[in-house]
Amino acid sequence: MSNCCTPDGSCNTNAEIKTTYKVEGVGSAHCQGVVAKAVGGLDEITAVDVEIGTGLVTVTTATEPGEALDALIARTIDEAGYDFTGRVAA
Numbered sequence: 127m128s129n130c131c132t133p134d135g136s137c138n139t140n141a142e143i144k145t146t147y148k149v150e151g152v153g154s155a156h157c158q159g160v161v162a163k164a165v166g167g168l169d170e171i172t173a174v175d176v177e178i179g180t181g182l183v184t185v186t187t188a189t190e191p192g193e194a195l196d197a198l199i200a201r202t203i204d205e206a207g208y209d210f211t212g213r214v215a216a
Contacts, residue, residue, distance in 0.1 A: 143187050150209035152181040164206040
């Protein structure tokens with residue numbers, strides 16, 4: 127069964143997978159905007175939400191992010207000047 131299918135076998139082609147990451151240094155609206163713009167610019171990302179203070183970055187994708195996308199997000203955040211610390215457990 128793929129990510130878009132429900133337990134009853136019906137499929138939702140508009141699946142949205144939300145994954146949350148932790149980023150250090152997001153302490154202002156400016157920082158929030160920088161991180162959101164950097165991560166939101168990635169092709170795989172359909173939406174991004176960055177919380178000021180907590181540094182939680184929630185991305186929405188059409189499919190479950192794997193190691194390659196995690197690494198791309200990490201590199202993008204690091205290049206934007208912030209410290210990527212990893213996925214937040216669900």
